[in-house]
Structure formats: C-alpha cells, structure tokens
Amino acid sequence: MKTKILAGRELAGFIKERQSHEVHSLKSQGITPKLVIIRDSDNPVITKYVNLKIRYGEDIGIIVVDEKVKDAAEAKSAIEKANNDNNVHGIIVQLPLKDKDKTDEVVKLIAKEKDVDGLSGHGDFDSATATSINWLLAGHNINLNDKKIAIVGKGRLVGAPLIKMWQDSGYNITVFGHDSDLSALNEYDVIVTATGTPHLIQPSMIKPGAILVDAGTASENGVLVGDIDDATREDRNIAAITPKVGGVGPLTVAVLFEDVIIAAKKQSKSQ
Numbered sequence: 618m619k620t621k622i623l624a625g626r627e628l629a630g631f632i633k634e635r636q637s638h639e640v641h642s643l644k645s646q647g648i649t650p651k652l653v654i655i656r657d658s659d660n661p662v663i664t665k666y667v668n669l670k671i672r673y674g675e676d677i678g679i680i681v682v683d684e685k686v687k688d689a690a691e692a693k694s695a696i697e698k699a700n701n702d703n704n705v706h707g708i709i710v711q712l713p714l715k716d717k718d719k720t721d722e723v724v725k726l727i728a729k730e731k732d733v734d735g736l737s738g739h740g741d742f743d744s745a746t747a748t749s750i751n752w753l754l755a756g757h758n759i760n761l762n763d764k765k766i767a768i769v770g771k772g773r774l775v776g777a778p779l780i781k782m783w784q785d786s787g788y789n790i791t792v793f794g795h796d797s798d799l800s801a802l803n804e805y806d807v808i809v810t811a812t813g814t815p816h817l818i819q820p821s822m823i824k825p826g827a828i829l830v831d832a833g834t835a836s837e838n839g840v841l842v843g844d845i846d847d848a849t850r851e852d853r854n855i856a857a858i859t860p861k862v863g864g865v866g867p868l869t870v871a872v873l874f875e876d877v878i879i880a881a882k883k884q885s886k887s888q
Contacts, residue, residue, distance in 0.1 A: 621757065621857035623830065625749070628756040629867035632875070633677060639878055640678040643885075650881035651680040652733070652874075653699045655692050656711035659685075662836045663711050673870050679877060689719035693726055700728040706884055707733035707877040712774060720773070730884060733876035735778060741883075742876045744778030749868035750809060750830055751782070759807075759828060759857065766790045767805040769797075769818070769844070775811035775832045810844040817844040825854040832865045 640650060652674060654667055667683055674681035684699075686692045692710060699705045708731045710724050724736040732740025735747075754761065766788055770776035776792075783790050793799060795812065802808055802822040810818055811832040823829065833844030843861065850858060859865060 620853060620855045623753055623757050623759075623828075623857050623859045624863055625753050625756075625859070625865055625868040626863040628752065629871040632868075632871040633673070636871070636874055636878060637677040643878070643881060644678060646885075648881055648885045649678075649680060649704075650707070650877050651682070651705050652707040652709070652877050653682045653684055653695070653705050654709050654711055655684045655686060655695045655699075657686045657688055657692055657715050658711075658713070660836070662834060662841060665841065667711055669866075669870055670873065673874060677874065679874060689714055689716050689723050692719075692723050696723070696726045700726070700731065703884070705731065706881040707731055707873075709734040709873070710736060712736070730880060733873055733880055736773065741880070743782060744774065745872040745876065746775045746811075746832060746865065746869045747779040747782050748872045749865055750775075750779060750832060752868050752872065753830070753859070753865060757857065761786075761788050761807065764789065764806040764828075765804065766807045767793055767802050767809070769793045769799070769802070769808065769810040770795075770812040770833070772811060772813075775809075779809065779811075812844050814844055815842045816846040818849050819846050820849045820852050823849060823852060823855060826856045828856050829858040830865065831859045831861075834866075 656663055671681045671683060684695050686695055696708060699708045708727050714720055727737050729740040733742055735742045735744040768776055768780055768790055771792060771794055780792055799822050803824045807828045809830040813833045813835045815835050815837050829845060831843035831845045835842055
C-alpha cells in the first residue's frame with residue numbers, strides 16, 4: 618500500500634493567493650486588516666509560530682503586531698487596548714501563558730468579533746486548528762461519514778473544539794485522554810492526535826489502512842516534533858498521514874488569516 622501524504626502546504630498556497638487579492642481589494646476601500654498577537658513567552662515553539670504568522674501577514678498585506686507582555690496582567694491590558702482599537706480586527710493570545718491557570722480569564726476578555734482563533738469559546742469564529750483539520754481532510758477527498766474516528770487529546774486549542782465540531786456534524790467519534798488505553802486505537806479508521814507528547818503514537822496502535830492526522834506540537838532538543846513516532850510513519854500499511862512538517866500547521870495559519878479578513882469586512886460595515 619502506498620501511503621498518501623496529507624500535505625497542507627500546497628492547499629494553503631492556493632488559499633493564500635486568494636487572500637492576497639481580497640486584502641488588496643479591502644485596501645482599495647480604505648480597510649487595512651490588522652492582527653495583534655499577544656504573548657508572554659519567548660519559548661522557541663511559540664516564537665516560531667508567531668514568526669510564521671508575521672511572515673504570512675506580510676505576504677498578503679495584513680498588519681501583524683507581535684505584542685510581548687510580561688505576565689497575564691499585562692496580557693489583559695493589551696487585550697483591552699486592542700478591543701477598543703477600531704484599527705485592530707483580530708486578536709490572538711499565543712498559548713501557553715506562563716501562568717496557565719490564568720488562561721481562561723485572559724482569553725475570555727477578547728471581544729467576540731475579534732476572537733479570530735476561537736479561543737474564548739464565545740467568539741464569532743471556530744478554532745483555527747480544528748477548522749484546518751477539516752479543510753485538510755476535505756482537500757484530500759477524505760470522507761468522514763463512514764469512518765470510526767478517534768481524537769486523542771482534549772486541549773482547548775485542538776481537541777476540545779474538534780470534538781464539538783465533529784459531534785455536531787454527527788461523526789462517529791471516540792475521545793482518548795492521556796490516561797486512556799491507547800492500544801484500543803487499532804480499532805479506528807481515522808486518528809487525530811493533539812497532545813503535544815512526542816512519540817505517543819506507536820506502530821502497534823495503528824490498524825492497516827488507517828488515516829493519521831498529527832496536530833500535536835512540542836519541542837524536543839530544540840526541534841519541533843509531533844505526537845506520532847517516526848517508526849509509525851515508516852509503517853507502509855498506513856493509508857494516509859500528515860507529514861512531519863507542512864501538514865496541519867500551514868492550513869491553521871491560512872484559516873487564522875481567513876478569519877482576520879472576515880472580521881475586517883464585518884467590523885468595517887458596523888463602524
């Protein structure tokens with residue numbers, strides 16, 4: 618069996634080209650979309666993703682501000698300031714915060730019309746990463762209606778919103794946490810993993826013909842790694858799998874900026 622690579626980079630490239638034209642059109646109407654990224658960490662994983670977003674914004678003509686703060690209190694102040702700035706159309710808090718216990722109270726301050734990453738749970742947009750997984754599978758013509766699906770991880774960035782999204786769509790899903798028996802994964806047609814635990818998904822957990830989506834991110838010895846072990850990637854019985862680099866990530870950024878563009882259009886009409 619030849620394993621299909623679920624690459625997101627090429628799909629994101631098509632989306633990016635369209636977005637560039639949309640932003641150009643908005644600018645001709647006097648609207649310049651603007652995104653503010655708020656973070657309190659220089660963790661290499663966080664820095665990498667912030668820099669990716671800054672470059673993407675530059676490529677399509679959207680202003681991206683990297684707002685570095687010292688702690689959760691400063692993050693709150695930065696959110697309030699961006700909420701009240703009519704020139705800012707999107708706000709994201711780059712997680713994790715140094716004080717993870719403050720996450721809920723910080724992200725819930727984001728104005729719902731500017732919550733382009735879907736972090737607050739009450740905003741106008743779904744989770745960018747969860748949406749990107751949908752786009753990725755649809756872009757590779759993978760139909761989930763007849764599949765037995767496992768979602769590993771229940772985090773706020775990926776797992777929790779994807780669980781809700783797919784339950785609402787009526788898909789047949791089972792949720793696995795860190796303490797679950799992952800050997801049972803070998804009963805599933807589609808596995809989406811998003812725990813940030815390197816090497817978590819081992820070959821023995823995968824049944825022949827399975828489809829694997831790795832949305833986990835961690836730093837191991839300074840290198841970004843996902844949840845799927847390299848030995849699993851070498852299994853020729855896998856039907857389809859995301860690559861180590863260029864799978865879900867590029868589409869997540871594309872979804873985020875799609876939401877910024879939509880937000881800019883909506884907010885300009887209401888002002």
